[in-house]
Amino acid sequence: MDMKKWLTPAAALLLASAFVLPSAAFAESKQPKANGHITQATGAGVTLKGGKAANVNGFQSVDPSHFKTKLPKDKAKKPSLSTQGITAADYGNHDPSTAIYLDLNTLYQNTMSTAGQQDWYYFYAPDASKLTALLPAMQMVGVDYDLHLFHMNDTTGALENEQYSAYGPGSDDQVAMVAQPGYYFLCVNSVSGVDANNPYLFEVAQSYGYDAAEADDNLWQARSKTSDFSVLGNLDNVFDQDWVRYTPSTTEYAKVTFDQLPTGSNYVVDMFATDANGALQSMGGLSANTAGKLALSQGTTYYFHVVSTGTVDPAANYHLQVSRQTTRIGLNTIDSDPNITGYVNYDNGPSMYKWRVQHWMTVNGSMRDADGQAIAGMPITLLVNERLGQQSANGVTDASGNFSIYLANMNPAVGDYSWYGPVSTHYYDIIPMGLGSPISNSNETYVTTLYHYAYSIYHPF
Ligand SMILES: [Ca+2]
Ligand SMILES: [Ca+2]
Ligand SMILES: [Ca+2]
Secondary structure (H helix, E strand, C coil): CCCCHCCCCCCCCCCCCCCCCHHHHCCCCCCCCCCCCCCCCCCEEEECCCCCCCCCHHHCCHHHHHHHHHCCCEEEEEEEECCCCCCCCCCCCHHHHCEEEECCCCEEEEECCCCCEEEEEEEEECCEEEEEEEECCCCCCEEEEEEEEEEEECCCCCEEEEEEECCCCCCCCCEEECCCEEEEEEEEEEECCCCCCEEEEEEEEEEECCCCCCCCCCHHCCEECCCCCCECCCCCCCCCCCCEEEEECCEEEEEEEEECCCCCCCEEEEEEEEEEEEEEEEEEEHHHHHHHEECCCCCCCCCCEEEEEECCCCCCCCCEEEECCEEEEEEEEECCCCCCEEECCCCCCHEEEEEEEEEEEEEEEEEEECCCEECCCCCCEEEEEEECCCCCCCEEECCCCEEEEECCCCCCCCCCCCEEECCCCECCCCCCCCHHHHHHHHHEEEEEEEEEEEEEEECCC
């Protein structure tokens, strides 16, 4: 079978990033075009949809004996590939009881007659295996068909374990199911528009040697992970897509590693963030044996999507890891009113050096990870607990991870403490100051104390 004639080209895998991507590994290098799999999440704007309601009555009223009688394969109703551009034939298979028998690993085509129509098929899985149903996107603008896959309960005849793929117009649909021997049903549902002149193409592929996370071939089948996860999986067939879902419980700075790949493989992992409208926004991707670091926001759902852009090696695993990285905020200098600014000691002990401030202050520092790598574009908040109230100001790290935060109007100090100097007595407060970011946990904020200068009184001797 020549898969290429019905595979859609991959869309751009890399779009503008909404996230901080400090590692060169995340740079906008072109990903190779996919040609060995169906690409369904074609970049930004794939809206998450729930499964479309199909023929609910039909799901529960299947008589298995009816289908067993059809086991001599009803080839007469099978669309013939020799008839390319099949005309708008209506095979009348619009509910489960009129489903047409399919062979596995065989490419079919059929046409929808009217919008809202469902076409039903069934097939037999002779052994324990993985089933992958494929439905390339319709080319007519706005026409959207979805896929629903069911196992049929041999005893009751009910269609169970519905798995679906409900990507929007222009996106391929694909859904997988780990199967035991038995009958399975496939519904192609025209959920938006219809193209009565051009057929839809579809196939149910069978594969073995799949990983433990299957079936995970689309968003709705994505495996949910918690913080600091590591996945060992494989691509068991050329269409296999492995989706992982991750919603951080706290905002974090994470390292994404994609390695231990089969020799010579062209596996990639694409990353997406779900926006406020539920649409996926591409964050870029990683090619083989690379890693990158990025900030992940609390409560945002991220998806990781592993595919091959070439061949697959079912015997070899890939490794995908997302691990939280520690971060560190460093203080360089604090500038303040020129009359008092400096790093001074108001005590006899060498450990009592502090930055002295009055009227205003500018805090200069940097943010880095445990590897010393600069963290760019990260908001930093400055908090100062003056004796007369708390103040705050904000800044953002630059490309080198440096920040400079200006606090314009400080309150007067009270003068809790005094220091007897050679010419005058200085009165001042000791006040705490902190620096933190959304990705800093409590151990990773920077906290120190300052001398908040109040006034001095001259003494001649
Ligand atoms: Ca669809
Ligand atoms: Ca897999
Ligand atoms: Ca998969």
